[in-house]
Amino acid sequence: MNLFKETAKFISWFQQVLLTFLRIRPWTTTGIVAMSAASRITTVLTTFLPLKVVLLAGSDGVPRYFRFFMDPEHKDAWIFALALGAVACYAVTVWLDSLTGRLSRAAGEEILREAETIPIMNNQEDAAGNHYAKFCRILADGIFVLAAVLGGLFVNFWLFVFIPSLMLCFFSLSALFLRTVDRMQPSGIAVYIQENLSNYTKTLSNVVFFSGFIFLLIPFLVSDYSNILAAILSIIIIRQLLGAQTGIVRNAVQLGKSRHEINALIFRDVQLVPRESPIEKVHRELFHKEARRRIAEHELSKVMGPGTSPEVSWLDPIIPGLDTFMIKVRSKSSGENRCLLQQVFPPKQYQRLEHELFLFRHIPRAHLAAPELVSMFFAGPFQCLICDYGSGRPTPNSDWPDVEHQLTQRMWSCRPPDELVRIYSASAPLLHHRFNGEIADRLEIAADTEGEMEKLHRFRSMLPRIREKLQSIPLYVHNSDLNRNNTVQRPDGEIMIISWGRWTLEPLGAGLPHRLRKKVPAELLGKVGAVRKDIPKDLSREDILTAAWCFDLENLVNKKRYKAAFQMIDKS
Structure with a gap:
């Protein structure tokens, strides 16, 4: 990734989009940019004026850096006026931010009408307003950064030469980090920047701020420099400048990621075409x-x-x-x-x-x-x-019923170790925990008739007995991806299950294939009982089918197929 080229491309695209905004809503766009920039300035004043009031109130008489405009006889009046001004600046900041939000939404809706765009995403009007606000905010922040640097030159010339120079050095250093030879094997720092951009920019901002603070402190240590008010104002300007710069980077990255959507929303001749993601x-x-x-x-x-x-x-x-x-x-x-x-x-x-x-x-x-x-x-x-991958050939369709039976027996015959059960149940609920009153609560919304209300009441009364039965049934490792395509034959004819990424611990019978439920469970249970010593002798075919019924009912409820769930309850 070439950061300089990407920045140049973004600036070109940003200018193109902004000109479109100015053509459609010239006064609104200009006003929002001006108000956003003014909001930054009033934020500076909101922070600066209270400090100025404290310095004035805590001094005997009027400090020398106030004397050029303040008469000592009017000190108390100035304290009151400056305090009131700080509150007024805060109120203006809140009002400006609220007004720019409302205007951005209105402008976004008009831009959509101008582009004659059909609905192509959720909350399209809000998205257009948010994108519009970010474009205006970037321009406003850019103007503020420029004004802050130029104004800071009159407050502390060398400090506000040092700060932009340091920012440019960090930008160049970041470009060096991101310019990897092989983008498929990026360096560790490049991966960190891309995945943790917010933390990275925050860290750089803090480094620049404290570097500026040390730079500002040096004259106090090596000379008789004592303009405290200018120093305080410089610190506030630097903090706001860096906040605006960080906002520019954050908003620019967010807009760049949504570039294809923004173009489709704004320009008539651009279609929203699904694009290949960077990972793809x-x-x-x-x-x-x-x-x-x-x-x-x-x-x-x-x-x-x-x-x-x-x-x-x-x-x-x-x-x-x-x-x-x-x-x-x-x-x-x-x-x-x-x-x-x-x-x-x-x-x-x-x-x-x-x-x-x-x-x-x-x-x-x-x-x-x-x-x-x-x-x-x-x-x-x-x-x-x-x-x-064995022979490289999945199980043939004709063999699948027998293979499914064999694999089910194989999985049931493997007793999960106690340690695995302990760790698993500490993180994920077992079926007898999941099969609780919440299932009945979710079904209640679909109980439209008296008959369904009766079924629901009967189901609630059955729950304690069902849960007790489920808890008594031994567990096995269930594979949610068990199907013909997820199996392969070995050259000796044995079958392997390829993927085990979606396994769960379930009671015997849960997830039992429907074709095996009529005749096979008793036979299966006998063969598994001969291998597993934890199978109770009184475990019956009905117990196995109960676990299968509960597992199926839970799946129907999770899929919101409530009417089908009522039919299952009716047949129970």
Whole structure:
């Protein structure tokens, strides 16, 4: 990122948009800019005048830096007038800020009418008003910064030469930090600036302020300089100047991020076209055919030895939001042929990967038919996981009913360790905790008839018994993504479940596939009971179906399918 070029592009675009505003609402735009700049000035006075009053009231007579305009005989009158002026400045500041807000909204609505824009986003009028206000505020703050520097030159010349020079140095230093050779592998400081811009600008602002403070303090220490009033005024101007400068940066970045939306709102000939996000651009550049082959070769050489020659091809996502690649690799040293799967986790999906890794820190992968983990690494901002992909062929449709039965039995047969249950239940409620009176409360809005009110009353009366039953049913690891596409056959015919990013602990029966509910639960329960010693002997098929019923009802309520939920209650 070239900060100088980006700044020049923004200034050009800013000028184009501002000229459009001036054409549509010339007087309003000029007035808002003037009032915003005036608000900054009255803010300075609101801070400065009380200090001036304190200095005057605490002095014997009139200090020498007041004598050129103040008669000692009228000291008390001046104290009262300056105090009243401070309050008036504050009131004017509040009034100006409120007025500019109302005018900005009105101007935004007229700009939308002028552009003849159809609704293209939520709260479009408010968005247009906010964008309009930010453009005006940037111009006003820019005028204030210029006026503050020019005015400060008359108060303390060298101080207000030093401050802009230091700000320019920090801007150049920031440009150097952001100008990375490889934007797909940015430096740590560049990532910090982009992700923590507010903290970064605040830090620079404080550094500039305290540098200016030390610069201002030096004359008091090395000479007989004693103009306290000028020093106080300089500090206030610097603080407000830096606040305005920080506001310019913050608003400019926000407007730049919404540039395509703003153009569509303001200009008639511009359409709102979905654009590729920066993370998507990096992904496309980082994982093009040759680049992803080099990445795979580098990472696999660490675990399979040198000489691996992978062939990496795109695979339509198994899980929405996660890009996947199939890797066919042959090791030259061993002659072994393997089919692997590379899953790419963008920053927004890190939690899914961490959730899966947490599970397998407590349960061996083989116990849940999960594939062997081959490698895990970062590629730019993306976290990648390479695992075994068996034969590379998902379960055929014709085999899925039998496979689903086998996998359900496999998951039910794996008892979650007590430590995992303890940690999980401390962070996420189990079904017997979730299945409470809140479900009945949410259903109440859809109880339109006397019959539905009776069902709801009956459901409430059943809740304590149901919750007690759910609590008595042993837990298992449920995979919310269990489907045919999330499985793969191994060469020996065994089936693996690829993704485990959305697992939960549920009572046996919760999430049971519908095709298995009529005949299989009793058989399943017998086979699982032979493996798990924590299965009570009195656990029945009806208990399993109760857990399945509760899980399904909870899902219907979460999806606001309340009428369907009443039908389930009626059949219970």
